Amino acid sequence: MYKFIPMNSFTEENYLKAIYKLTEQTDSEVSTNSIAKKMSTKAATVTDMLKKLSLKKSIHYQKYQGVSLTTSGKKIAVNIIRKHRLWEFFLVKKLNFKWDQVHGIAEELEHIHSNELTEKLDRFLGFPKFDPHGDPIPDGDGKFHNTKSQLLEEAVLNKSYIITGVVDHSSSFLQYLDSAGIVLGKEIKVKERALYDKSLQAQLSGKKVFISNEVAKNILVSKK
Amino acid sequence: MYKFIPMNSFTEENYLKAIYKLTEQTDSEVSTNSIAKKMSTKAATVTDMLKKLSLKKSIHYQKYQGVSLTTSGKKIAVNIIRKHRLWEFFLVKKLNFKWDQVHGIAEELEHIHSNELTEKLDRFLGFPKFDPHGDPIPDGDGKFHNTKSQLLEEAVLNKSYIITGVVDHSSSFLQYLDSAGIVLGKEIKVKERALYDKSLQAQLSGKKVFISNEVAKNILVSKK
DNA sequence: ATAATTTTTTAGACTAATCTAAATTTTTAT
DNA sequence: ATAAAAATTTAGATTAGTCTAAAAAATTAT
Known part of the structure; x- marks a missing residue:
């Protein structure tokens, strides 16, 4: 019917x-x-x-x-998010865009309607689980591959974490992270936390880095 | 300014x-x-x-x-066509769509506005000159890579041609070509033309094929 | 508990893209 | 050359998405 x-x-x-x-x-x-x-x-x-x-x-x-x-509204929303993140992955991994350049383009691409396109794109990309900003990509059934991440702000001293995502998705924040060498997947260990401004001294791939609280609040990490 | x-x-x-x-x-x-x-x-x-x-x-x-x-209107139109054909190429060559499935999707994708996207897509695809239907893809300046093609209908008997494109872009026509083994890039030689209905007997990669005038009118070939 | 403030909705209007029906202009045919 | 036919434009509506201003409901504060 x-x-x-x-x-x-x-x-x-x-x-x-x-x-x-x-x-x-x-x-x-x-x-x-x-x-x-x-x-x-x-x-x-x-x-x-x-x-x-x-x-x-x-x-x-x-x-x-x-x-x-409603259930059907949620399904539509999650599908848009799925497409957005798949396209972001495509733009960064296949077309060599920087992670701070793709949001606006993906906002347009996410509205392309073909489901077959989404599924073929997903396959072409190798069924990625996270987009370039570390956000999970829901699968075709709307299920998210969840990982328990936390804010770098709340990291325990001298414990190793992996940088897994960002809260702020603005270009300026992402560009700042680039300039500071803060890249998803890298290991980070907080050595000191200043009481006054909650700024951090951390170890990032061997080098010592300074991270303000404003920045630490916008970085997601998970236990190593 | x-x-x-x-x-x-x-x-x-x-x-x-x-x-x-x-x-x-x-x-x-x-x-x-x-x-x-x-x-x-x-x-x-x-x-x-x-x-x-x-x-x-x-x-x-x-x-x-x-x-x-106007000049500017033409520039806009050619750019849409450029994007349409690049996306069709992408869909067929990278995502494994069939050539009869891509038109509608490309009609949506052609309206994505980022010029940087178009240029990076073009590079990613290896600067293709023709789309999956044999239509030329204009370059960034709107120039077409032109080849002098003609209708198979008007092919000279016993002369070798390469199949380079189609006039009718409908799914049903493209599917018919698939079923008949008529594929872009193949060599074809017309052996006989019936006077009554202008149908053709031709040689296509070793095999003898029958091609009605209705079909021959919609196939583009160029001299080998 | 009621007055003040904030939030939300309604009412009425605007633009883009579309339609039907009627009017106008151009083309075709005698 | 003029009447008939065809093509095109105008006029007046409609729908989606938006706005401002005003009204109504909910929340907050005394």
Whole structure:
């Protein structure tokens, strides 16, 4: 039996992605205002879109009560994230882009609709589990390959960690990490933590490095 | 000095591409109706878009007099075609799509805006000169690597040709060619042409094949 | 508990892309 | 050359996504 599946517009997809990410962060219903901020738009605009997404059964929405994704809305959002991260991997590993250059391009590529394309791309890339920023790439069923990572800020002194990801994805932060030689996969050991500003002295591939708290708060590590 | 370059919408890009292709075919001003047919839309809709494209200086347009592309409009159109064909090449050669599966996906990918992406993709693919259907891929300056090809329909008897392209790009035609073993790059020699229906008996990699005129009209060959 | 503040929704308007129906211009045919 | 036919444009609507301003609901603070 043939069932018509209405295609979501780029805009709808971006709203679902935003709601997904906000839900992840706060782990509860998300507010109209928070969506408006994330989407760089106005609350009134968001309200209109929420009505539409609700009609399409992509979200649970009650006036004034915030929203959450339905199972099908979540599926759509995770698929967008899957595509985004696969394309980022492609751009960095195959086309030699720098990790700070790919976000905007992947924001466009993530809306290409062919599922067959996504699956073939995944295979071509060797079924990568993490994107160039260390974020997990969900598989075709929406499952994430989870690793328990923590902030470098909270690392235990003199214990070895592997740098596995970043919190801040801005170009300027990523470029700073490049200039400081802080690269995903490297081993790091915090030797000292200043009480005053929580800045760190650490050992990074043999060299001593200084890392401010502002930076340490945005680096993810996992136990070696 | 900073100059604001207004981004073209997908729709505008598609109109420019359609006008480019129609101009190529007829080699003269193109009509509102022909654009409407190509875009599967109504003449009234086309008129509105022509006014808009004219304001943006992408086309030359005088009411009732047909349109042609300006230099800048042509540049935009050729760039879309460049991206379309590079992506088709990528899909077939890297992701293992069949040549009859890639058109629709490339129609989406051709609108990804990053020039750096196009150039890096081109390099990654080894600067291909032809797409999987044998159509030339313009270079970054919009120059086409031209080869003088002709229709198989008009091939001289007992002369060797190389199959270089197709006129009809439909899946059904491409699938038919696959099933008949007619593949780009192969050598073909027409042994007989029936006067009644212009069908051909030809030699294709050692085997004898029958090719109807309907098919021969849609195959491009070049002298060996 | 009620007043002040904040958040959210509604109302009304705008732009881009589309449509149908009617009007106009061009082309074709007698 | 003029009438008929075809092509094109205009006029007036529609939908998606957006906005501002005003109204309504929820939250916070006294």
